[in-house]
Amino acid sequence: WFKMCFYEGSSRVPLMIAAPQVPMGKVSAPVSNVDILPTLCELAGIDMSEIMPWTDGETLVPMASGAPRSRAVMIEYAAEASYAPMVSLREGQYKFNHCELDPPQLFDLEADPHELTNLAQDEAHGDLVRQFMAKVRAKWDMQAYDAEVRQSQARRWVVYEALRNGAYFPWDFQPLQKASERYMRNHMNLDTLEGSKRFPRGE
CATH class of the missing domain: 3.30.1120 (Arylsulfatase, C-terminal domain)
Incomplete structure (x- = not known):
């Protein structure tokens, strides 16, 4: 479903947290990405009183010790x-x-x-x-x-059309690769080079 629905296979992903204040273990209760900010604030000792009015998240630190979640995800x-x-x-x-x-x-x-x-x-x-x-x-x-969604779509469509003009650069992720690894080099035996690229590697 390309993550475009609420089935567990699409919406359920693991979340891993490692911090001195968090005991080792596994929690099966569902959480949300919006819980990450309050959690980091508590772990860092930051006052959350100014943050909580504009987030629906809750800190996950109590849940790591066995406390139940206080509200729905x-x-x-x-x-x-x-x-x-x-x-x-x-x-x-x-x-x-x-x-x-x-x-x-x-x-x-x-x-x-x-x-x-x-x-x-x-x-x-x-x-x-x-x-x-x-x-x-x-x-x-x-x-x-x-x-609100349709208004946002209309605004972004205007921006999209404008950005397609001139020197267009796509937003797609472009991996960084070392130039030295992109071409055939002559500093080693060809059989050695080809053998190192096989899977499983040749002996």
């Missing part, structure tokens, strides 16, 4: 292949996905790790769906979110 996607912004809440064993153009999705990741059964249409989970939906409405104004 929030995920947003409004890029390629989406006709409207998509949001998701990951809390406990459940993941709730919402898009204004699609029916809601609710997955029990413990019982259904491959996310094959959408529980949102099951009346037995109706209260849970309504709770998640209330959290979505409290966090996001989906119409305003959609409008």
Whole structure:
């Protein structure tokens, strides 16, 4: 899915932290990239009071010692292949996905790790769906979110067209390579050079 959806295979990536204050171990609870800044601030002894009003993240230091996460992990996607912004809440064993153009999705990741059964249409989970939906409405104004995305697209399209004029330089990553390693050199035996480039290397 090219990371363009909320399935675990796309949205779940490992996070590794090494610091003197962090005990060695593994935490299975989900976290978010927005948690990194508060975590680094706490590890560095920086006052977070000025930071917290403009971030939805929380420090992960307590979780490293076994404390539970205090709130749901929030995920947003409004890029390629989406006709409207998509949001998701990951809390406990459940993941709730919402898009204004699609029916809601609710997955029990413990019982259904491959996310094959959408529980949102099951009346037995109706209260849970309504709770998640209330959290979505409290966090996001989906119409305003959609409008902001489209305004940003319009602005960036003008900039994109302007940058395509003149001496255009693509944004693609360009790896740095040593010039001495890009050409055939004459300072060694050809068989030795070719043998060193084989995998597995020749004897």
